[in-house]
Amino acid sequence: MSNFDQKFTDVNQLGEFNLIDRLTSGFDLKNKSSILGVGDDAAVIEHGKTNLLVSTDLLVEGIHFDLMYSPLKHLGYKAVVVNLSDIYAMNGTPQQITVSMALSSKFSVEALEEFYAGIKEACRIYNVDLVGGDTTSSPKGLTISITAIGTADKKEITYRSGAKPGDILCITGDLGAAYLGLQILEREKQLYLNNPGIQPDLEEQKYLLERQLKPEARKDIIRIFKDAKLIPTSMIDISDGLASDLMHICKASEVGAFVEESKIPINQEAQLMAIKFQMDPITTALNGGEDYELLFSIDESDLEKIRLMPSVYIIGEIVKKEDGIKLHTTGGNVHPLKAQGWDHFDDKT
Ligand code: ADP
Ligand code: MG
Numbered sequence: 001m002s003n004f005d006q007k008f009t010d011v012n013q014l015g016e017f018n019l020i021d022r023l024t025s026g027f028d029l030k031n032k033s034s035i036l037g038v039g040d041d042a043a044v045i046e047h048g049k050t051n052l053l054v055s056t057d058l059l060v061e062g063i064h065f066d067l068m069y070s071p072l073k074h075l076g077y078k079a080v081v082v083n084l085s086d087i088y089a090m091n092g093t094p095q096q097i098t099v100s101m102a103l104s105s106k107f108s109v110e111a112l113e114e115f116y117a118g119i120k121e122a123c124r125i126y127n128v129d130l131v132g133g134d135t136t137s138s139p140k141g142l143t144i145s146i147t148a149i150g151t152a153d154k155k156e157i158t159y160r161s162g163a164k165p166g167d168i169l170c171i172t173g174d175l176g177a178a179y180l181g182l183q184i185l186e187r188e189k190q191l192y193l194n195n196p197g198i199q200p201d202l203e204e205q206k207y208l209l210e211r212q213l214k215p216e217a218r219k220d221i222i223r224i225f226k227d228a229k230l231i232p233t234s235m236i237d238i239s240d241g242l243a244s245d246l247m248h249i250c251k252a253s254e255v256g257a258f259v260e261e262s263k264i265p266i267n268q269e270a271q272l273m274a275i276k277f278q279m280d281p282i283t284t285a286l287n288g289g290e291d292y293e294l295l296f297s298i299d300e301s302d303l304e305k306i307r308l309m310p311s312v313y314i315i316g317e318i319v320k321k322e323d324g325i326k327l328h329t330t331g332g333n334v335h336p337l338k339a340q341g342w343d344h345f346d347d348k349t
Contacts, residue, residue, distance in 0.1 A: 024038045033045055034046075039160070039252065040090065040160050040161075040252070041086040041235075042055035042089070042092070044152075047151075050152065051092075051152050051153075051154050051157060053087050053090050053149065053152055054148070055086035055147070055148050055150075056147040057082055057086070059144045061140075061142045061143065068189050069185040069213075070213060071213070072112075072115040073117050074118055074213045074214045076114070076115040076120075078213065078215055079118075079146050080097060080119055080122035080128070081122055081215055081216060081292070082215070082217070082292065084122075084150075084219070085217035085239070086237060087148050087149075088217050088218055088221070088222050088294065089158075089236055089294060090152055090157055091152055091156050091222060092151060092222075093222065094150040095128060095129065095149055095150055095151060096129050096131045096148070097129070097146055097147065097149070098130075098134075098146070099119060100134040100135070100144070101135055101136075101142065101145070102136050102137065102138035103141075104140050104142070106141075155231070158234060159252070161252040162233040162234040163253035163297040164255060165256075165318055166318065168298050168299075168314055168318075169246075169297050169316040169317055169318060170232075170298060170314050171242070171264075172296075172312055173218070173293040173311050174266055175242055175264060175284075175288065176266050176267070176288045177207060177211040177267050178208075178288060178289070178291050179212075179284050179288025180269075181212030182212050182290070183279075184202065184209065184273070185212065185213075188200040188202065207269050208267075208270060211290075211291070212290065216292070217292055218237075218293065228306075233296075234249050234252070235295070235296035235297075236249055236294070236295050237292055237295070238294070239292065240339070241289040242291075243287055244289070246295060250318075255318050255320065255321050256320055256321050256323040257316055257319060258316045258323075258325075258328055258334075259316040261329045263314060263315045263316065265313045270285075
């Protein structure tokens with residue numbers, strides 16, 4: 001029997017998260033050291049006095065990055081940073097990475113050295129060690145898989161599942177800029193393809209482009225939490241968009257939430273650019289993704305600890321599950337929040 005003779009359910013019908021749920025259900029954890037498996041930003045493994053955190057990500061050329069506008073050095077940097085972000089999202093400290101890649105013959109040694117220069121820079125800035133990987137050929141393009149390993153004090157780990165009604169919902173920085181950076185790059189790419197003589201002037205959009213091409217993970221915030229003796233009740237990093245990632249917290253914690261539209265931080269350049277693209281700035285903040293800010297909840301009694309924290313914004317509250325996940329608009333309306341995060345399965349090539 002061929003692998004394709006069976007009943008054919010299109011993966012788009014399920015979507016990424018339902019597919020993961022369906023494929024991984026029934027994998028019960030057998031080992032006592034496996035504290036948490038699938039379902040959070042990183043797996044948690046007991047290891048002596050601390051816990052190990054493990055997170056992995058796969059980046060595919062043409063789906064997650066476009067080498068027409070992503071310099072290889074930036075790409076190497078970003079590939080590491082997005083993985084480290086998942087370790088920080090558990091309130092942990094990344095320590096090691098492995099880097100695996102499948103590459104086609106279009107890549108020169110020099111190009112790959114550029115890519116590794118970016119990886120090295122991220123290792124330096126985030127104080128992590130490159131400890132291994134794998135290299136193989138590919139019929140087409142570049143595929144990168146990075147695994148990050150970190151540690152966390154057993155009492156300090158934050159899961160997606162710890163939010164409870166009454167908790168305050170916070171975010172660590174502005175949203176939407178990375179998505180708008182991507183829109184600018186896509187627009188310039190089309191202009192260039194139509195007229196290769198044109199040199200784009202991207203100087204004015206520096207912030208938006210940097211958020212897209214060279215994002216940072218919130219290492220600083222984890223330090224600030226430690227200093228303030230604050231342990232969030234739940235946390236996730238914003239990779240798919242505020243709406244989608246808030247839904248992950250709500251699902252894992254079996255709670256609802258509301259977000260005040262007027263409290264969502266949006267950078268001014270992002271706001272202006274959204275309007276230029278005829279998009280609602282709020283929609284780009286809710287659904288744009290790739291911001292790599294931390295979305296977290298805290299117990300009400302910890303409110304004083306965050307009041308003066310730099311770049312921490314209160315955006316809403318955790319409520320009972322029955323109350324749903326809602327957006328309180330500036331105009332006084334209440335809408336159910338919809339997630340339209342990245343769905344890479346939309347691409348059928
Ligand atoms: P993040 O956006 O934080 O990287 P993902 O949405 O990629 O998280 O993954 C959610 C959870 O599903 C994680 O625990 C991840 O390890 C797990 N996961 C994703 N894909 C698979 C897979 N193919 N097999 C097993 N687990 C997976
Ligand atoms: Mg994550």
